[in-house]
Amino acid sequence: MxxxxxxxxxxxxxxxxxxxxxxxxxxxxxxxxxxxxxxxxxxKTYSFWSGPGLLDIKKKLNIKIKKEWSQLEIKVKGESHIIDLGDYRYACYExxxxxxxxxxxxxxxxxxxxxxxxxxxxxxxxxxxxxxxxxxxxxxxxxxxxxxxxKFDDKYPSLKQVFIGSEVVSNTKIFNENIVTLMDFFESEKNIIFTYILPFSKTRALVETTFFSRKINFKEVDRLHKKNLKKFNIKEILKTEKAVLPMSPxxxxxxxxxxxxxxxxxxxxxxxxxxxxxxxxxxxxxxxxxxxxxxxxxNHKKKYLTNWLDKIFLSVLRSNPKEAPKIFRIFFTKVPIASVIRFLSDQARLIDYLAIILKLPKIIMLKGLLNLYVK
Ligand SMILES: Cc1cc2nc3c(=O)[nH]c(=O)nc-3n(C[C@H](O)[C@H](O)[C@H](O)COP(=O)(O)OP(=O)(O)OC[C@H]3O[C@@H](n4cnc5c(N)ncnc54)[C@H](O)[C@@H]3O)c2cc1C
Missing domain, CATH: 3.50.50.60 (FAD/NAD(P)-binding domain)
Structure with missing residues (x-):
């Protein structure tokens, strides 16, 4: 037939x-x-941004939110930075x-x-x-x-995002349900490693251990994830999700x-x-x-400036992973959050690109740019 x-x-x-x-x-x-x-x-637990100037995906797809947040946290060397999202929201969907x-x-x-x-x-x-x-x-x-x-592309400056996430219930009221932890960094010479937490209540959250790395090493991610979960006094693991995602231009x-x-x-x-x-x-x-x-x-119609900045970001992350926590901290705390969100959502305006270029550390970013041509 x-x-x-x-x-x-x-x-x-x-x-x-x-x-x-x-x-x-x-x-x-x-x-x-x-x-x-x-x-x-x-x-999968899908998360993305919403707010002024962004396509209203929730309305467009008629989908139901699991939870949304108006604050996020970036944590570097144990120091917490809380960022208020203003009119913007970060929300997740099943x-x-x-x-x-x-x-x-x-x-x-x-x-x-x-x-x-x-x-x-x-x-x-x-x-x-x-x-x-x-x-x-x-x-x-x-x-x-x-x-x-x-096979994943390994051409410079591409990376892979490897992560394992568990939706957990804790014995104690350990999570702040109002704040998403977007990145809580580990110190690492070789990789960029961080914990990502979507708190659904004081006792329930999705806790992910994420690596941005050149190699895919699920064993290492799993080992660190198990260790990471121990911090949260876990009563029950409800479900686990994992992925290797391309970070390639x-x-x-x-x-x-x-x-x-x-x-x-x-x-x-x-x-x-x-x-x-x-x-x-x-x-x-x-x-x-x-x-x-x-x-x-x-074909995805690429935005030239977004792609160019992504390439420089990746180049910096790949050639200098140790500097990554500092760069992400500056990105989220020094650039106006509306510009950050519109950039991350592929809907940046000229003013957003300017804000990002002006605020990021010049020497590190210039080295990243140069490495694109020499590596
Ligand atoms: C666990 C996880 C969490 C994520 N979280 C986010 C997030 O929070 N925010 C965000 O923006 N992005 C996120 N992503 C990235 C991205 O948005 C998703 O991967 C998204 O699902 C990509 O859509 P896709 O169609 O490429 O892949 P998928 O949605 O995975 O669709 C591919 C389909 O192909 C099918 N398939 C695979 N192999 C075969 C085969 N040989 N024959 C027939 N069918 C096949 C699969 O079963 C699947 O249904 C996440 C990805 C994962 C894996």
């Missing part, structure tokens, strides 16, 4: 479902989604509720989502792509592939003729942070379908 579609979306995760919804908005419906998981997983909402419209429009298919081989036959599922062949004119890469959406990468490995992952939610939402908003599905439509 053969089935033909104009577009095959591999992976019904955040980018695949977002793209599917955008296609429906443009009245394109001859597509199929192919997903390996049989059920909807609740394996991946299952986000994915469920994105699914809703597909179902009402009769779009096919094939679940339980682990896609490994894709053949090119003439100018079509062919995928063999158990008892049928699927022929596709175009592919949008959101599967993760097996070199992602490319075009993989072959009529074959495109989407999601984390197709340009959605922000090089300097590994965050991708906002980029995916902005990308969906800009998708413009002319006559046919094309690279111009699927």
């Amino acid at each position: 053969k089935q033909k579609f104009d577009i095959g979306i591999i992976g019904a995760g955040l980018s695949g479902l977002t793209l599917a919804n955008s296609l429906l908005n443009k009245k394109i419906n001859n597509f199929i989604l192919l997903e390996k998981n049989r059920t909807l997983e609740n394996d 991946s299952k509720s986000v994915i469920k909402e994105l699914y809703k419209r597909l179902v009402t429009k009769g779009i096919k989502v094939e679940r339980g298919c682990l896609i490994k081989q894709i053949k090119k036959i003439n100018d079509e792509w062919e995928i063999n599922l158990n008892n049928k062949k699927i022929l596709l004119k175009n592919i949008a592939d959101s599967r993760p890469n097996i 070199y992602s490319e959406a075009r993989a072959d003729n009529q074959y495109f990468r989407i999601g984390n490995f197709g340009g959605a992952s922000r090089p300097a942070s590994g965050y991708a939610f906002t980029r995916i939402a902005l990308w969906a908003n800009q998708i413009d379908v002319k006559n046919q599905f094309s690279y111009e439509m699927i």
Whole structure:
């Protein structure tokens, strides 16, 4: 049995479902989604910023907040810096509720989502792509592939973000439920290591141990995470999530003729942070379908200044990880927080870039810039 579609979306995760919804908005419906998981997983806690001048993602996607905060903490060498977010908020969302909402419209429009298919081989036959599922062949004119890469790019100044997070219940009222700990740094010569805490109540929080590093060493992250959890007098671990995310300025959406990468490995992952939610939402908003599905439509339109600053940031982090806590402290405490948030959300204005360039330590940043050309 053969089935033909104009577009095959591999992976019904955040980018695949977002793209599917955008296609429906443009009245394109001859597509199929192919997903390996049989059920909807609740394996990620998504967080992003909201406030003046930012796309209202919550409203746009009609998603339900788990919790939001108006203050954050950066901790360097035990010294705590509390930052008031003003009109801005940092909020988190359960991946299952986000994915469920994105699914809703597909179902009402009769779009096919094939679940339980682990896609490994894709053949090119003439100018079509062919995928063999158990008892049928699927022929596709175009592919949008959101599967993760097996190999990560190691070209200078790329890094990887490796983290393990546990949603925990503590025996004591140990968390300040009003303040997100964005980065509580460990001292390290080789890597940038920090704890990230989303406090849901005084006794319950998501505690993550995060490495920005060149190598992927889950054993080391796991060892430190277990040690880290001991600080919180844990009664119960409710769930654990983990990831390796690319922090690379070199992602490319075009993989072959009529074959495109989407999601984390197709340009959605922000090089300097590994965050991708906002980029995916902005990308969906800009998708413009002319006559046919094309690279111009699927490509993330990069902002030159954002990308350039990200490259310099990464260059500084990779060549001088010891300096990272200081740089992040200056970034969050000296640059006006509205500029920081708009920059981190890919929606910076000229004034935000200027504020960042003026406030960051000049010599370290200049060295980072030079290293981009000599390394
Ligand atoms: C634990 C975690 C927490 C994160 N937290 C944040 C955050 O707080 N803020 C933020 O901005 N970003 C965050 N990110 C980064 C990013 O937003 C997410 O990774 C986001 O889900 C990226 O969307 P995607 O479509 O690329 O990947 P996914 O949403 O993972 O979708 C990929 C889909 O492909 C499927 N798949 C994989 N292999 C195959 C195969 N061989 N065949 C068929 N299907 C396959 C998967 O099952 C999955 O459904 C987080 C990532 C992780 C992993």
